Amino acid sequence: MPTWAAQKISRRHETxxxxxxxxxxxxxxxxxAAIIFVLLSNAVYAPGxxxxxxxxxxxxxxxxTARWKPTDGPGGHFGIWPLLVGTLQVAVIASLVSVPAGLxxxxxxxxxxxxxxxxxxxxVLEILAGIPSVVYGFFALKFITPWVLKPVFGxxxxxxSIFNSLSAGIVVGIMVTPLIASLSEDVIRAVPRSLREAAxxxxxxxxxxxxxxxxxxxxxxxxxxxxxAFSRAVGETMAVAIAAxxxxxxxLNPLRGAQTMTGFMVHASTGDSAADSISRMSMYAVGxxxxxxxxxxxxxxxxxxxxxxxxxx
Amino acid sequence: MSATVxxxxxxxxxxxxxxxxxxxxxxxxxxxxxFMWLCRLATYASLLVLAVLLLSxxxxxxxxxxxxxxSSHYSMQPDRCGILAGLWGTxxxxxxxxxxxxxxxxxxxxxxxxxxxxxxxxxxxxxxxxNLAGVPSIVYGILGLTAFRPLVxxxxxxxxxxxxxxxxxxxxxxxLKLDIYDGSVLIGAMTMSLVILPTVIIASQEALRAVPSTIxxxxxxxxATRWQTIWRQVLPASLPGIxxxxxxxxxxxxxxxxxxxxxGVLTVASMCPGGIESPGQLLTEPGRVLAVPFxxxxxxxxxxxxxxxxxxxxxxxxxxxxxGILVLLAVLxxxxxxxxxxxxxxxxxxxx
Numbered sequence: 001m002p003t004w005a006a007q008k009i010s011r012r013h014e015t016x017x018x019x020x021x022x023x024x025x026x027x028x029x030x031x032x033a034a035i036i037f038v039l040l041s042n043a044v045y046a047p048g049x050x051x052x053x054x055x056x057x058x059x060x061x062x063x064x065t066a067r068w069k070p071t072d073g074p075g076g077h078f079g080i081w082p083l084l085v086g087t088l089q090v091a092v093i094a095s096l097v098s099v100p101a102g103l104x105x106x107x108x109x110x111x112x113x114x115x116x117x118x119x120x121x122x123x124v125l126e127i128l129a130g131i132p133s134v135v136y137g138f139f140a141l142k143f144i145t146p147w148v149l150k151p152v153f154g155x156x157x158x159x160x161s162i163f164n165s166l167s168a169g170i171v172v173g174i175m176v177t178p179l180i181a182s183l184s185e186d187v188i189r190a191v192p193r194s195l196r197e198a199a200x201x202x203x204x205x206x207x208x209x210x211x212x213x214x215x216x217x218x219x220x221x222x223x224x225x226x227x228x229a230f231s232r233a234v235g236e237t238m239a240v241a242i243a244a245x246x247x248x249x250x251x252l253n254p255l256r257g258a259q260t261m262t263g264f265m266v267h268a269s270t271g272d273s274a275a276d277s278i279s280r281m282s283m284y285a286v287g288x289x290x291x292x293x294x295x296x297x298x299x300x301x302x303x304x305x306x307x308x309x310x311x312x313x
Numbered sequence: 314m315s316a317t318v319x320x321x322x323x324x325x326x327x328x329x330x331x332x333x334x335x336x337x338x339x340x341x342x343x344x345x346x347x348f349m350w351l352c353r354l355a356t357y358a359s360l361l362v363l364a365v366l367l368l369s370x371x372x373x374x375x376x377x378x379x380x381x382x383x384s385s386h387y388s389m390q391p392d393r394c395g396i397l398a399g400l401w402g403t404x405x406x407x408x409x410x411x412x413x414x415x416x417x418x419x420x421x422x423x424x425x426x427x428x429x430x431x432x433x434x435x436x437x438x439x440x441x442x443x444n445l446a447g448v449p450s451i452v453y454g455i456l457g458l459t460a461f462r463p464l465v466x467x468x469x470x471x472x473x474x475x476x477x478x479x480x481x482x483x484x485x486x487x488x489l490k491l492d493i494y495d496g497s498v499l500i501g502a503m504t505m506s507l508v509i510l511p512t513v514i515i516a517s518q519e520a521l522r523a524v525p526s527t528i529x530x531x532x533x534x535x536x537a538t539r540w541q542t543i544w545r546q547v548l549p550a551s552l553p554g555i556x557x558x559x560x561x562x563x564x565x566x567x568x569x570x571x572x573x574x575x576x577g578v579l580t581v582a583s584m585c586p587g588g589i590e591s592p593g594q595l596l597t598e599p600g601r602v603l604a605v606p607f608x609x610x611x612x613x614x615x616x617x618x619x620x621x622x623x624x625x626x627x628x629x630x631x632x633x634x635x636x637g638i639l640v641l642l643a644v645l646x647x648x649x650x651x652x653x654x655x656x657x658x659x660x661x662x663x664x665x
Contacts, residue, residue, distance in 0.1 A: 014540050018428055024420035025429070028514065029441050031507055035452060038459045104355025112349055113356075124360050130561075130645065131366070132568025134614045135638050138621045142631055143369040174362055181359075205345035228447070235449025237571035238614070242621050262451050262571070269458065269575045287455045291448065298447040 039291060042284035053281040062285060068248040068259075070268070070279035078282055080289060082248040086165060086258035087290075090240055091233040093169025093254060094176060098229055101173070102180025103222065109181070110188045111210050122182075129178035136175055137242030140167040145243070153255065163245025163257035171243060172236050176229040183228065187221025188214055192312045220308035227301035231294045237262040261290045370642075373635035382636050386583040387616070391629040394620075396637050401585040402498070402578075402610035403567055403644070409502030409606060410509065410566050415559055417506070418513030422555075425514070426521040427529075427543050446511035454575025457504030462495050462576065468607075469493045491607055496577040498586050499606040504572045509562040516558020520551040553659025560652035564645050570614035580619040582611035613641045 046052035054062070057078045065079030105125070109118050144167045145160065153160045160166070191214050199213045215222065245257035246267050259267070268283040377391065385395025429435045472491040479485050524547050532542040548555075574580075587605035589595060595602065620634035 010538060014538055017540050018424075021420045021424035021428060024417045025424040025438055027417060028421065028445055028510065029438055031456075031510070032441050032445055034460055035448070035456050038456050039452075042459065101355045101358060104352040105359065108349075108352035108356045112352060121356060121360075124363060128359055128363055130564065130568075130649065132570070132614055132641065132645075134568070134570050134617045134621070135366075135370070135642070138617065138634055138638060139366050139369065141621060142373060142635075143365070147369075174359075177359060205341050207345035207348040208341070210348065231447060235451065237449065237451045238574075238618060242618060262449065265451055265455070266571065266574045269454070269577060270580070284455065284459075287452060291452050294447060294449055295444060298444055302443070 035291065039284055039288040042281060043288045053278070053285045056278055056281070057285075066250050068264070070282050076278055076282075078285070080286070082250040083259055083261045083264055083286060084289070085250060085252065086244065086248065087234055087260040087262070089165050089252065089254060089258060090169045090172060090236075090244060090260055091230055093166060094172035094233040094236075095226070095230055097170055097173025098177040098180055098233075099226055102177045102225070102229070103184055105177070105181040106184035106188055106222075107210050107215070110185050111206065111214065125178040125181055128174065129182075131175075133175070133236065133238040134242065136171040137168075137239040140171040140239065140243035144170055149255075158255060160255040161245075161257050163243065163247070164255050165244045165258040166254040168240045168243035168258075168260075169254065171239050172233045175236065175239065176232050179232060180225045180229045183225035184218070184222045187218040187225075190221075191217045195312075217310050217312075220304055220310070223308075224301040224305040227297050227304070231297035231301070234297070235262060235290065235294050237266060241266045261286045265290075370635045370638050373631050374639050375632075377632035378636040378639060383640065387581050388583075391633050394630075394633045396613060396616060396640055397590065398579075398582040398585050398611050399613040399616040399637070400640070401589065402582070403612045403614075405498050405586050405605050405610065406501050406505060406573075406612055407563055407567055409498060410505045411559075411563055413502060413506035414510050414513050414562070418510050418559070418562075419517050419555060422514050422517030422521055423543060423548070426518050427547065428539065442511055442514060446515060449571075450508045450569055451571040451575060453504055453508045454572035456507065457500060457572060457576040461500045461503050465493055465495050465497060465500060492604070493607040494609045496579065496609055497607050498610045500576050501573055501578060501610065501612070502606075504576055505566045505569065508569060508572055509566050512562045512565065513559055516562065517551075517555045520554025520558060521547060523554055524550045553655055557652045557656045560648060560655070564648045564652075567645060567648070568614055568641065570612065570618050573612055573615050574618070578615055579609055579611040580615055582609070582616075584609070586610045613637060613644075617641065 041047060041052065042050075043053045046055065057075075062078055062080055065077065066081040067077040067079045068082045069077040105121075109121055113121065141162070145162060145164060149160050149164070149167060195213055195217060196209050199209045204213070240260050241263040244260060244263060246259050246263060247257045248259040248264065249256060251258065264286055265283050268280060382395045383400065384397055385393055386397055388394040425435065425439065429438075468491075472493060477485050528546050528550060529542055532546045533539075537545070586608040587601040587603075589598070589601050589605070617634055617637045620630045620637060623630035623634075
């Protein structure tokens with residue numbers, strides 16, 4: 001039987017532990033705040049002696065010109081479009097690969113596969129998701145480009161560069177396919193069985209049930225998974241930095257090299273330029289663009305998930 | 314007849330039904346069949362891709378992957394180049410990352426699941442957590458580069474061997490000289506902890522949620538305090554789940570290169586942190602471990618990136634990169650197998 005004093009001590013302990021744990025939980029908010037502060041204070045407005053990127057280069061130039069050459073001349077050229085187009089190009093190619101593959105896999109695993117087949121397929125997709133990004137970069141540069149794309153486009157009479165955004169997009173697509181597959185499968189499985197049974201009873205084939213009943217019922221979750229995959233593809237770094245190369249060209253031709261926003265950031269951080277040089281500071285401007293883009297896609301994805309969810313009892 | 318037409322709604326269609334000249338039904342059934350094969354193709358394509366990926370890496374590594382690859386340093390000669398520095402760098406990085414992220418991650422999960430009331434602040438923390446998990450890892454790299462590196466410069470100026478601290482006016486303590494580098498293991502681990510923290514927290518939350526509330530209620534009814542309930546009942550019960558999630562997050566940290574590139578770790582290294590090059594040295598010279606957190610380092614994925622990008626007309630570094638990838642994948646496989654064993658054994662033992 002604890003004495004009154006012991007209880008008091010233990011109560012004080014509890015409060016202390018509670019506070020320590022609260023600090024742990026609050027750390028995640030602090031991280032977000034720190035990210036935003038670091039990006040803003042280097043890109044938009046710098047307190048103290050430093051000058052931020054947009055205090056030297058106008059936002060107008062950043063958003064409306066189409067040349068990205070940070071080390072060109074004394075001032076450099078800072079038009080975000082080549083990087084933005086490169087990023088979106090890779091992400092769109094990745095979506096073209098991952099949306100059909102991921103959705104197909106999700107439908108197959110939830111509607112067709114035998115439970116034992118599913119037990120075997122799920123770990124395969126998990127392995128695919130667990131392979132590091134650099135490995136995919138290597139795969140794109142040393143296998144997909146020389147052994148798949150070069151022969152195919154050679155037959156068509158087109159020339160493909162060693163570094164190209166097509167191979168980068170393909171591997172990023174492979175990387176995010178498991179994400180779409182597992183998220184979509186979860187929402188598809190959550191569609192109640194009674195809906196399927198009702199459709200079968202009305203004479204539907206399995207295709208009718210999948211395409212006209214189950215997928216529409218789970219559509220909000222499926223769209224949310226597409227958006228999450230897109231944002232992952234936008235933020236993907238190492239595979240793209242290896243496979244797409246480092247030349248910020250403004251081109252829509254996926255057979256040529258491109259530089260993405262993430263690729264530029266890796267490139268800028270490994271360069272030897274001084275810590276407060278303008279080319280180095282441009283990293284923060286690109287970083288804030290990337291952060292805002294991925295965050296808004298993620299928020300949109302969450303909103304679609306909540307807003308358009310069909311609720312069954 | 315019915316066998317060629319196939320099945321309707323998963324069961325055999327009555328013969329009389331398909332014998333009729335109803336082409337529409339046949340067409341619908343054919344469409345259904347075709348759709349299934351498309352979906353099956355999409356699923357098995359991923360298996361094929363995985364196989365091709367592994368084969369192409371193994372094929373590229375043939376000729377370079379020998380035992381001495383594990384024990385040699387970087388070299389301009391592809392035949393002599395090895396992954397020793399990256400192996401030790403990744404080891405120390407992951408060790409420190411785990412030391413930072415596990416207590417903080419599990420602690421926040423416990424707070425959010427067991428202690429927090431549903432206030433607006435908690436809702437902000439929860440919403441923030443799911444968004445933080447979607448932030449690209451390279452952004453954390455910028456944070457590490459900008460926020461943690463000045464910290465090291467501060468430390469450098471304090472531990473330069475000339476600083477003397479007056480302890481309570483009783484005696485004076487001369488701070489020893491430490492070689493602190495930027496791009497050190499410490500900064501790498503701090504950055505990497507932030508990268509994996511959201512996934513650690515979310516996985517731990519799920520594990521805690523899986524513990525039935527009857528256990529908590531019973532413990533509280535027997536007179537245990539909140540913390541006693543958490544520490545003696547809830548945490549032990551959810552430990553396998555937490556361990557699985559933590560191991561998976563750690564294995565993600567092993568493969569991440571982008572944040573490390575940002576904070577400026579070495580890409581070409583012929584030294585191991587603290588100068589420890591073999592496990593034996595841990596026993597013979599344990600003092601060197603103290604220098605590890607402040608030392609420069611490189612990690613396996615960073616080395617692989619560098620080798621893949623080597624501008625070499627004869628492609629001689631391709632084999633080196635492929636060998637590095639195989640070593641990295643082998644390490645990841647070991648770690649993930651550990652997670653699987655934990656999950657499997659826990660699944661057998663715990664029954665509610």
